[in-house]
Amino acid sequence: MAVLLGIDTGGTFTDAVLYDEEKGVLAKAKSLTTHHDLAIGVGGAVGAVLAQSAVAPAHIALVSLSTTLATNAMVEGQGGRVGLVYIGFDADDAERPDLKAALNGDPVLLIAGGHDAMGQVRAPLDEAGLAEQARALAPGLTGFAVTGRFAVLDPSHEIAAREILRRETGLPVTCGHELSARLDGPKRALTCVLNARLIHLLEALIAATEGRLAALGIAAPLMVVRGDGSLVAAEVAKAKPIETIFSGPAASAVGGAFLAGAPDALISDIGGTTTDVVVLRGARPRIDPAGALIGGFRTMVEAIAIRTCGLGGDSEVAIEQHGLDTALKLGPRRAVPLSLLAESHAELVHSTLERQLRADLPNDLFGRFALRLHPPLAELPALEAEVLARLEAGPMAADKLINNRREFNALQRLVNRRLAIMAALTPSDAAHQLGLHRAWDQAAAEKGLTLFARRRNAMGLPFAGGAEELARRIIETLTRRSAEFLLECALAEDGFREAGLSRHALAVAALDGHSGLVRIGLSLTAPVVGLGASAATYYGDIAGLVGAPSLVPEHAEVANAVGAVVGGVHVSAEVKVLQPVEGIFRVFTRSGTRDILDLGEALVHAQEAARVQAEGDARTAGAATVETSVSVDEKKVVAEGRELFVEALVTARASGRPRISV
Known part of the structure; x- marks a missing residue:
């Protein structure tokens, strides 16, 4: 039988699996995802499974790739800057709340044209006006999104606009009719904008994967997992990256169902950036009829009904104030763990943390570093370009990089555009301190935890008593938040969709194990299938809080890569x-x-x-x-x-x- 290669590029790890259709998993491996050059992480994982199995590269018949790239970019509000070409619509249509939020200040070109409800032309397409406006805006953009009124009936104006934009600007162009055949112009425009914003990200991943596969001698067709769990050729995926939203979670759901053999279950995959939950009924995940909901936006993309929250092993740890109460906040933004950064930049990390530990007063920038990710694809404002240029030589301590609030805001914009990333305290660091994870630099984790513990709460007192106490609180918070999210997902599946039910006083009492005159309990009727690299670490306690059996199947840590090759x-x-x-x-x-x-x-x-x-x-x-x-x-x-x-x-x-x- 054929030997298939499954690859999953996540926020933290890139996984690879060699799968034989008769023998099952032949080899599996993980490599760190290298965001500055994705090919390194892909090559590391693929090279490792080839070495383990002794399978010749020429014998691989198919390569299938799943990725959390699009999902993470949307959860974290990242991506390129695009222009929306809105044909036949008026200014009020561009003010729809969801569309306006998705644009987030990106420009809208209102162009005459479009069709009516029977497919007849309402007005000629203003080709000259489109060309003039596009040329003026192009230097600050990474692509265009084109949506015409009733273009699902007659897409000719969208197609003509696409040709003009490509000719005048050379930038990637997404047309709404290519993504959905459903009516609702503003919602189709929102989907189109998000797709255009993601194109350069997925193109970079596919190019990196193809290049590394070729270097390893693998010439098999490359497929990509879509958000509904199905497969599509890489060339098609590059034009429609929005369809890879939930690619990684969908692959995990397919792989988890395949590996666990549980017909009814909650499949929960904890990654570096997000936790994704899928309800399995009759061994099949449900497709969301309303379209994928991600980053707060309801799209027209067909996808598995997945609920995602910005909670993972690499969620940045922060402090949030509620009046006089001070609490830990995890995510939704991903950070490079301090223990991981110290593996490649030990001198910088340790000398910086030791200097900051000697300081008399804590500082919110202490224990944080900035790293350059990618060169800009479009011209940047002067201040952002200046801050990014300071990172060309390598990572910098945030308190040395940033001199004022304006520069801090510029850095945040660079992070949002995925041009830079922060390294900071994460649950992965806490796991190293407690001996739950041992892959990276535990000493750097301890110093970072000690620094964070010295920060002040609302009463002016140290936030925690030390590294050990803070690490336990972080892991407890991750466990509790995960249990609350599972409960929220199960309640919503049963029709109780009111937001925040898992934090209702009675639900909180149930999770706390309250038993007085009234014994309060909430429990799931289906097992929790835990997936991900840290599943075995957390899911026993998480499932225990919601009164469910915990099942972590063999190969759970690479279920996404397995799911990538068993689909169709x-x-x-x-x-x-x-x-x-x-x-x-x-x-x-x-x-x-x-x-x-x-x-x-x-x-x-x-x-x-x-x-x-x-x-x-x-x-x-x-x-x-x-x-x-x-x-x-x-x-x-x-x-x-x-x-x-x-x-x-x-x-x-x-x-x-x-x-x-x-």
């Missing part, structure tokens, strides 16, 4: 049929519209068009053989005793296993 290609295509005037049935296909006088003939034409489109898309996505099914959802009304056709939605679904090299 699944695509769908939709064709809409409308009746603009009585007796004329208009069929909207990707290649154009066609008016037909007979409804039955129109539906037959729509079904064939949908089937051909789905099969073509499946083969483009990398399927070797394709099986297709077609369904018709026809809507009619009765008026004055007559049955009248309103519309029909024809959906074709195509599936197949990916092509492999022989």
Whole structure:
């Protein structure tokens, strides 16, 4: 049987698995994700499994990649700066709260054009105005998002705008009709903006992976896991990175279900940046019919119903004030653990922490370092460019890098744009202090914990009694927050979707094990399947808090890489049929519209068009053989005793296993 290579690039680790379809997992390995050059981490993990198994690179028939890159970028509010080309919409449409939040100050170009609800042109596309505005804005952007009014019926204006933008600016362009066939222009624009913001990130990952695979002598087709757990060819994924939102969690869900063999369970994957929970029913994760919700934004991307919170082993530890109460805050931003930074920059880390420990007064910048990640893809404001330039020689202590509040804010913007990253205290450091994790520099972790413990609470007293006490509090906070999140997910699945129910007084009492005149209890009826590198460390205690059995299957630490190779290609295509005037049935296909006088003939034409489109898309996505099914959802009304056709939605679904090299 074929030998398949699964790779998962996460926020902290890059995992690799060699999988034989008859023998199962042949070899597995982890390597640190190297954000400044992703190829190093990929090469380290892949090289390790090749060495373990003695499988010749030429014998690998397929490579499949899952990644948390897009998910983490959205959770942390990172990505490029894009321009939204809004065709046929007015200024009020750009003020929709979700779209405005997603744009986050990025420019909007309101361009004349667009179509009506029957696919007819409302106004000619303002090509000259678009070209002029695009040229003026291009130097400060990394890409464009294009959304036209009713472009899902006729995408010609979006396509024309894309060609103009590419010609005038040379920047990547995303069109809304390529991402969704559903109506709701502002929501499609939001999805389009987020996709455009992520393109350069995924392109860099795929290029790094392809380059390292070639250097190792692996010439197999490369697939990428989408957010619904299916696979798609790398070339297709590069144009639609938004579809890889939840790629890593989806792969974990597929791999976790495969490894655990539990038909009903809560699959919880704790990574470096996020914790992702999927409810498994009948051994299958549920698809979210409303579209993927990530970073607070509801998109039009089809994805497994995953709930994600910014809580992981590398969540930055901070202090938050609630009146006179001071509490630990974990995440949502990821930081490089101090113990990990010390592995590569021991002199800098230890000398800095020792200098800061000798200081008379604590400082919020103590125990924090800044690292340059990537060169900018677009021109930066002067202050941001100046701060980033200071990091060219390597990491710097934050208190030496930053001189004032304006520079601090500039650094935060660089981090948000994924041009820089902070190193700071994390739960991984606490785990090193307590002996739960031993891979990195425990002495650096202890110094960082000691520094943080000296910070003042609301009463002006030291926040903790020392490194050991603070480490225990951090791990306890991570465990408690994880249990609360699991409980929140289970309650929502049962229909109790009110925010914050897991922190209701009765839920808090139940998690605290309260037993007085009233015994209060909350427990899950399904086991918790813990996945991730630190699953064995935490999930016994986490599951215990919510009264559930804990199951950490063999290969749990690389479940995402396993899930990447056991999936298949699944695509769908939709064709809409409308009746603009009585007796004329208009069929909207990707290649154009066609008016037909007979409804039955129109539906037959729509079904064939949908089937051909789905099969073509499946083969483009990398399927070797394709099986297709077609369904018709026809809507009619009765008026004055007559049955009248309103519309029909024809959906074709195509599936197949990916092509492999022989």
